[in-house]
Amino acid sequence: MVKSLEDIEVKLNHVGKADPEDLLNSDGIIIGSPTHCGVMSWKLKKFFDENVSTAWGKVEGKIAAAFSSSGGLGGGNEMAVMSMVNLLLNYGYLVFGLPEYAAPGVTAHYGAVAVGEPDENEIKACEMLGKKTAEYVKKMNS
Amino acid sequence: MVKSLEDIEVKLNHVGKADPEDLLNSDGIIIGSPTHCGVMSWKLKKFFDENVSTAWGKVEGKIAAAFSSSGGLGGGNEMAVMSMVNLLLNYGYLVFGLPEYAAPGVTAHYGAVAVGEPDENEIKACEMLGKKTAEYVKKMNS
Amino acid sequence: MVKSLEDIEVKLNHVGKADPEDLLNSDGIIIGSPTHCGVMSWKLKKFFDENVSTAWGKVEGKIAAAFSSSGGLGGGNEMAVMSMVNLLLNYGYLVFGLPEYAAPGVTAHYGAVAVGEPDENEIKACEMLGKKTAEYVKKMNS
Amino acid sequence: MVKSLEDIEVKLNHVGKADPEDLLNSDGIIIGSPTHCGVMSWKLKKFFDENVSTAWGKVEGKIAAAFSSSGGLGGGNEMAVMSMVNLLLNYGYLVFGLPEYAAPGVTAHYGAVAVGEPDENEIKACEMLGKKTAEYVKKMNS
Numbered sequence: 001m002v003k004s005l006e007d008i009e010v011k012l013n014h015v016g017k018a019d020p021e022d023l024l025n026s027d028g029i030i031i032g033s034p035t036h037c038g039v040m041s042w043k044l045k046k047f048f049d050e051n052v053s054t055a056w057g058k059v060e061g062k063i064a065a066a067f068s069s070s071g072g073l074g075g076g077n078e079m080a081v082m083s084m085v086n087l088l089l090n091y092g093y094l095v096f097g098l099p100e101y102a103a104p105g106v107t108a109h110y111g112a113v114a115v116g117e118p119d120e121n122e123i124k125a126c127e128m129l130g131k132k133t134a135e136y137v138k139k140m141n142s
Numbered sequence: 143m144v145k146s147l148e149d150i151e152v153k154l155n156h157v158g159k160a161d162p163e164d165l166l167n168s169d170g171i172i173i174g175s176p177t178h179c180g181v182m183s184w185k186l187k188k189f190f191d192e193n194v195s196t197a198w199g200k201v202e203g204k205i206a207a208a209f210s211s212s213g214g215l216g217g218g219n220e221m222a223v224m225s226m227v228n229l230l231l232n233y234g235y236l237v238f239g240l241p242e243y244a245a246p247g248v249t250a251h252y253g254a255v256a257v258g259e260p261d262e263n264e265i266k267a268c269e270m271l272g273k274k275t276a277e278y279v280k281k282m283n284s
Numbered sequence: 285m286v287k288s289l290e291d292i293e294v295k296l297n298h299v300g301k302a303d304p305e306d307l308l309n310s311d312g313i314i315i316g317s318p319t320h321c322g323v324m325s326w327k328l329k330k331f332f333d334e335n336v337s338t339a340w341g342k343v344e345g346k347i348a349a350a351f352s353s354s355g356g357l358g359g360g361n362e363m364a365v366m367s368m369v370n371l372l373l374n375y376g377y378l379v380f381g382l383p384e385y386a387a388p389g390v391t392a393h394y395g396a397v398a399v400g401e402p403d404e405n406e407i408k409a410c411e412m413l414g415k416k417t418a419e420y421v422k423k424m425n426s
Numbered sequence: 427m428v429k430s431l432e433d434i435e436v437k438l439n440h441v442g443k444a445d446p447e448d449l450l451n452s453d454g455i456i457i458g459s460p461t462h463c464g465v466m467s468w469k470l471k472k473f474f475d476e477n478v479s480t481a482w483g484k485v486e487g488k489i490a491a492a493f494s495s496s497g498g499l500g501g502g503n504e505m506a507v508m509s510m511v512n513l514l515l516n517y518g519y520l521v522f523g524l525p526e527y528a529a530p531g532v533t534a535h536y537g538a539v540a541v542g543e544p545d546e547n548e549i550k551a552c553e554m555l556g557k558k559t560a561e562y563v564k565k566m567n568s
Binding site for chain 2: 340341344345347366369370373374375376377378379380381382383384393394419420423424426
């Protein structure tokens with residue numbers, strides 16, 4: 001599902017298995033969570049709460065973005081994305097969204113979102129977010 | 143478009159013509175705005191900024207909710223709704239959303255939202271928000 | 285620390301020990317958390333994530349508010365409070381803040397906040413939030 | 427009040443007089459507003475609403491941050507800063523805050539904030555935000 005981008009090594013992690021050192025070793029990060037009560041899942045929050053001493057502030061100036069899926073339109077997917085944006089800003093990351101549209105009626109201004117299982121256009125928005133992350137990472141490290 | 147509810151008088155206002163006294167004279171309020179850059183429109187903000195001396199704090203404990211429409215999924219309709227929720231909390235309103243779904247995949251957890259022109263289900267979510275506002279207004283004034 | 289209010293029974297709970305049924309049995313709730321990365325702590329989030337089947341939506345129309353303390357001004361105490369407001373709206377609660385000031389320069393427009401250990405004025409803001417919760421609970425149940 | 431930074435030309439603008447072209451001609455931007463009802467002032471919102479055709483999306487990848495002052499602690503200065511962060515993300519900017527503290531108990535995790543007239547430490551936080559903006563602008567344009 002995660003493909004290599006030219007000159008960029010991509011690593012996929014699940015929050016239960018992720019190595020906190022990966023935060024320090026990555027020039028960019030995209031985090032995602034289901035929309036649980038309009039906020040990232042407690043499991044994702046736990047990971048970042050518990051790695052404050054390892055990585056908080058030390059990732060300053062690195063690139064970050066977020067994505068989420070909710071059960072319904074108006075069900076909090078943007079809110080959950082913004083809870084992650086909030087956390088990422090707090091950690092010191094440079095955070096972004098996409099002005100671009102993946103298709104008419106589908107965008108990712110604060111990060112990528114989906115209602116239920118992501119359809120073709122919602123997946124395209126995720127891919128655009130990944131490419132833009134790679135682009136910013138290259139620019140910040142050139 | 144706005145229908146009378148049993149025992150509830152409903153008044154529809156446009157922000158350019160609204161009388162600030164209406165804020166004081168209403169037991170409940172639903173405000174809406176297009177999603178402009180993820181925040182309520184400057185025109186709606188201007189109305190509330192300019193009526194701070196008339197109504198801010200004086201509406202404490204009244205019922206309020208919000209709605210918005212954006213050009214795309216992930217385009218900020220929840221964010222715009224939350225900018226209104228933020229303002230309404232600041233004014234002193236009791237604010238709510240709906241756990242209920244209008245249809246599979248359509249809800250209004252923070253207020254009603256639509257992508258583009260509201261479809262049948264998004265309109266149903268707006269109606270549910272209106273009915274719930276009436277219900278809370280009655281309960282608070284019984 | 286929690287005192288009885290006239291006609292109102294108050295129960296103090298810690299998140300590790302709280303009985304989910306208390307959400308159903310309470311007419312109002314005030315939740316608090318330290319500010320961890322600008323979002324409520326994962327422990328509080330876990331409690332609400334895990335009690336979705338018990339209480340989500342079933343508490344609709346009950347009264348709720350939030351409070352938080354951060355290490356610094358600008359360090360996320362309002363953001364953490366809003367992460368709880370977000371969750372409470374999602375659950376179906378009627379949520380509020382205070383227009384009133386506890387002292388010059390200290391208020392609780394979105395819920396009560398403190399920088400570090402709460403001082404006298406910040407504690408007064410908490411007490412005001414508690415009294416207002418009691419007032420709204422009485423009004424909704426009269 | 428705004429001083430030149432090494433190799434960086436700094437331009438101070440008031441929202442009523444600002445030239446929209448400045449958005450296009452600047453590699454970085456810091457926007458500020460009083461906290462009015464927890465959201466940026468309608469005047470600042472008007473500027474960005476009216477310059478969507480000039481600059482929205484065209485500033486993608488440029489650096490941005492925000493600051494605000496409120497009448498009270500808990501009065502919405504973080505919320506107002508986040509309303510600007512929201513807008514800046516929507517426009518396509520890379521947005522950041524500071525993990526660093528300006529003094530014990532004073533930081534700018536989402537942008538710089540003040541309660542009332544900024545004191546020495548709150549001004550220091552603003553200066554740190556300016557310096558970091560300059561640093562990121564240089565890095566993105568090297």
